[in-house]
Amino acid sequence: MSNKLISEMGLPASIANVFAARNVLTAKDALSLPEFDLVALLGLDLDQVRSAVARISEIACPPCRTALSLLEDRARSACHLPTRLRGLDDALCGGIPFGALTELVGPSGIGKTQFCLKLALLAAMPTCYGGLNGRIIYMDTESKFNSSRLIEIGKSSFPHIFQSEGMAQEMAGRIVVLRPSSLSEFTESLQQIKLMILRHDVKLLIVDSMAAILLGDNERSTTVQKQHSWRWPLSFLKSLAEFSQIPIVVTNQVRSQNNDEVFHYSFQAQKNDTSKTSERLESHLTAALGIQWAHAVTIRLIFEAHSGQRFIKVSKSPTSPAVAFPFVVESSGISLLSHDGLEVTGAEICTIHCQDQDTTFLTRGPSHTLIFDASLQQFSWLGNIANRDVDQASRIETSPSSIFLDLLLTYHSCFKCEIDQTICIWLHKFLLLLQLLIEVGQT
Amino acid sequence: MSETSRFRSTEGSHGALKGAQTAWDMLSEEQMQKHITTGCEELDAILGGGIHCKEVTEVGGVPGIGKTQLGIQLTVNVQIPVECGGLGGKAVYIDTEGSFMVERAHQIAEGCISDLLDNTAHRLKDFPACPERLQPNSFLSNIFYFRICSYTEQIATINYLEKFLEEQKDVKIIVVDSITFHFRQDFDDLALRTRVLSGMSLKLMSFAKKYSLAVVLLNQVTTKFVEGSFHLTLALGDTWSHACTNRIILQSV
Numbered sequence: 001m002s003n004k005l006i007s008e009m010g011l012p013a014s015i016a017n018v019f020a021a022r023n024v025l026t027a028k029d030a031l032s033l034p035e036f037d038l039v040a041l042l043g044l045d046l047d048q049v050r051s052a053v054a055r056i057s058e059i060a061c062p063p064c065r066t067a068l069s070l071l072e073d074r075a076r077s078a079c080h081l082p083t084r085l086r087g088l089d090d091a092l093c094g095g096i097p098f099g100a101l102t103e104l105v106g107p108s109g110i111g112k113t114q115f116c117l118k119l120a121l122l123a124a125m126p127t128c129y130g131g132l133n134g135r136i137i138y139m140d141t142e143s144k145f146n147s148s149r150l151i152e153i154g155k156s157s158f159p160h161i162f163q164s165e166g167m168a169q170e171m172a173g174r175i176v177v178l179r180p181s182s183l184s185e186f187t188e189s190l191q192q193i194k195l196m197i198l199r200h201d202v203k204l205l206i207v208d209s210m211a212a213i214l215l216g217d218n219e220r221s222t223t224v225q226k227q228h229s230w231r232w233p234l235s236f237l238k239s240l241a242e243f244s245q246i247p248i249v250v251t252n253q254v255r256s257q258n259n260d261e262v263f264h265y266s267f268q269a270q271k272n273d274t275s276k277t278s279e280r281l282e283s284h285l286t287a288a289l290g291i292q293w294a295h296a297v298t299i300r301l302i303f304e305a306h307s308g309q310r311f312i313k314v315s316k317s318p319t320s321p322a323v324a325f326p327f328v329v330e331s332s333g334i335s336l337l338s339h340d341g342l343e344v345t346g347a348e349i350c351t352i353h354c355q356d357q358d359t360t361f362l363t364r365g366p367s368h369t370l371i372f373d374a375s376l377q378q379f380s381w382l383g384n385i386a387n388r389d390v391d392q393a394s395r396i397e398t399s400p401s402s403i404f405l406d407l408l409l410t411y412h413s414c415f416k417c418e419i420d421q422t423i424c425i426w427l428h429k430f431l432l433l434l435q436l437l438i439e440v441g442q443t
Numbered sequence: 444m445s446e447t448s449r450f451r452s453t454e455g456s457h458g459a460l461k462g463a464q465t466a467w468d469m470l471s472e473e474q475m476q477k478h479i480t481t482g483c484e485e486l487d488a489i490l491g492g493g494i495h496c497k498e499v500t501e502v503g504g505v506p507g508i509g510k511t512q513l514g515i516q517l518t519v520n521v522q523i524p525v526e527c528g529g530l531g532g533k534a535v536y537i538d539t540e541g542s543f544m545v546e547r548a549h550q551i552a553e554g555c556i557s558d559l560l561d562n563t564a565h566r567l568k569d570f571p572a573c574p575e576r577l578q579p580n581s582f583l584s585n586i587f588y589f590r591i592c593s594y595t596e597q598i599a600t601i602n603y604l605e606k607f608l609e610e611q612k613d614v615k616i617i618v619v620d621s622i623t624f625h626f627r628q629d630f631d632d633l634a635l636r637t638r639v640l641s642g643m644s645l646k647l648m649s650f651a652k653k654y655s656l657a658v659v660l661l662n663q664v665t666t667k668f669v670e671g672s673f674h675l676t677l678a679l680g681d682t683w684s685h686a687c688t689n690r691i692i693l694q695s696v
Contacts (some may be wrong), residue, residue: 006474028595032635034642057602067518067536067586070545093546100541190488233626239592242541292627294506294526295663298542318544321569347695352506373676392554 006030009059017040029061055139057203081123081132081204081247083115084157085327086314087339091320092299096247101296103210105252105352106303110310111329112251113144114153115303116206118333121154121250124174125202129161134203136175137193141186141213145177157332160425183233186213190236197244204247205240211253211288234296250297253288265276285352306353314341315349322349474633477520479616479657481513482555490689495658496530496615499686500620501647501664503677511542513693514618517659518586519551521616524576525565531584532615532656535607537600539624543588552582563696587611596623601643608654617650621661623678637682644686645669660687 005025006019022042024030025307030038030053038049080094096119097104105114126129138145154171155162162168180186203216207213214233241248288293294300300316301421312322312334323341336368464472478493487493494500494517504510505569514570523529536543554579591597609615622640630636647658654694665678677684677692 027599028593031598032630032639034638038636054602055606057599058606060599061603062589062591062596062600064588065588066584067545067548067588068544068580068584070588071549071580071583074545076591093544097544125654163539197673235625239542242590242592291506291666295621296540296624297506298540318511319547319550350505350695365548 003028004060006056009056011052011055015044015048018044018194019052027056031060044187045415071128078132078239079245081119081181083119084122084130085325085334085336085339086310087325087341088314089322090339091314091316091323091341093319098247099241099245099296100247100298101241102247102299102301103250103297104249104301104303105254106316107254107285107305107352110303110305111327111334112303113208114149114329114333116208116249116251117145117150117153120204120206121150121157124171125158125161129158132203134174134201136204136206136313137196138175138177139186139189139205139207140177141181141207142177142209144208145179147172148285150175152331153333154443156330175364184215186238187233190221190240192234197240197246202244202246204216204249206246207237209253210249215253215288216372234293237373252293255286255288256285284287285351302350304353309337311342312336312343313349349422455695476617477528479517480523483593486691493658494616494659494691496655497651498688499644499651499658499660500689500691501660501662501677501687502691502693505664505675505695508693508695510693511540511680512547513545514620514659514661515548516555517549517616517657518618519548519555519582521657522582522585523559525675529614531613533587533611533613535587535589535604535614535617536615537589537591537597537619537621539591539597540621542620543590543592548583548586549579552579555582580601582667585613587614591625594629596645597625601646604650604693605646608650608656612654614654615645616657616661617657619647619661621653621663623663624692627663627678632673633680637680640679640683643685644683648686 006025006027006029007016009027012020012110019025019030019042020270024033024038024041032351034039035046035049035053038044038053039046044052053416055163079098080089080092080096081098081303082095085094104115116138120136123132123134123136125133145401147195149405150172151162151168154168162171178189180189183435193202193205197205202350210233237250294316297316298318299314302311302313303313304311310328312323314320314322321341324339324344325339325341328337459491471684476496478491478495480487480493481490490500502510502513518534519529521534522530526599556579559577568692572686589600591600602695604617626636626640647660650656651658663678664675667674667676677690
């Protein structure tokens, strides 16, 4: 509405002509100047300018609605994409809301991509099974999208649908994956997506991850420049969500907070509060995109791991209290261990833990994560073969990674009694090399 | 109430000076004035009874701290009927971020009503008309909602409110959630931004005075580099910090 032409607003002809002559053409031009600047620029009386501005404002102003009519609108059509995680859906009043930006933050390998894949499937499902029956655009900036994992999630969560002929193809056929490699490519594809959303039945947009694309490009530029180049995608995504009324889900990485930034989340008055400082030093992870970004998202879910368990925390939401849900990643995607959220108090809701000392992430591939769990003295394999320990997994002959696992088992038995940090690191390097070899071999 | 006292003051000895008031008149007016409760007794006490009408209050805090919650709560609390000790007014909610969730407003209205029924049941007996009004939906129908998608629309809406308030005299609170967002995203000329913003805040202040209503502006936080370390501070700069009468910063401990 900000681009409405002043000439079409029914102002008196003499005044409209003056606006046109001074190149004040749209509502945006006129309203972004203070009244006195307009008086000076147009050479009109203050009263004339005021009445003209009042008229322009009235037309450029969005319509007024009562909250009751909004509620009635909501009741008429679906306005949430259910995540099928009951506790989380309850907390979010039904799921991921339409027309808003939802952000997933967490350390790598925690399950953000798994969550996104599941959401994509849910949105692709036919309406009779509770889906949105629409297309999905999946912006995969980290090359983590894995279609076989997608089908696996589908097969184990909705066996009745995916076993019927052709359904898997139909579902997967609705998910359009884009892999932009730079910020300029990303912005370009956003423009195209806007058109696509207008033309097709796009029901969900996922950007996994936003941080990779925004941070990756500007490594050498200053913070100010960075913030500047972020602004556009940020406000574009927000307005896209608003005008198309689809849910937009973005993921964000974490980075470690350096010591300078210990005060990052405190106001000036708290400068000398040392007890807080030590507390903050412990939880040294923070979302990779800063505070301005955090203000702009409507819902922020934090994925984290501590005390031997993984949690989804509802860190920012206009509808939910501060709660955390323990979860595990299974072959059917993420599932909650309990549907009653644990209440989280104080600043705890904003912190991101990844201090699961028992668990060491050994290697990460696009579809699988290998985890060493020291407390259980076992390796576990997340992804294609989800959450089973190595002994079980190795029995699956058909798995492409079985050679890999065999090797691993040998090493497991070698170091069974005395596995320490150095060996883990050494193993990690070895495994990365192995993985590389396997990938080369496959292609 | 405030109308009569203003009327009296213009009749007085200083009547020649248009709009002038003695400090004594202002005091008695202030004592007569009802405040909008925030729903939290401690906060009300700090603010001197709640959010004041005729004043601009700014609320800031880190993302997810509860600024929007407070905003929605105020739009509900302003509607507490006069018989129950409230203002019985209506509310304007200007949403620039899309975070107003009507389901949540419904929940808050329900909570507010059940609180009222518990606490003031004895008083309500004398007002049989009340229970019909005490429905969540009637609360929601008194919240006027504007969804803003650019700073032009934000300026336009605030200009348009002048006309809107003329028609809707019962509006007792204007909540802007948040004042910052679009100005922070799209406005490049910072000097011009400051002037446009101060024009906007003057306008809001004049509404507050003219219609005896409360203006609540929600603001985002930003980082500021002071004396070698980063601090949090409210966005929009130092000039803006003069625009508001009260400033509340929400923080978790």
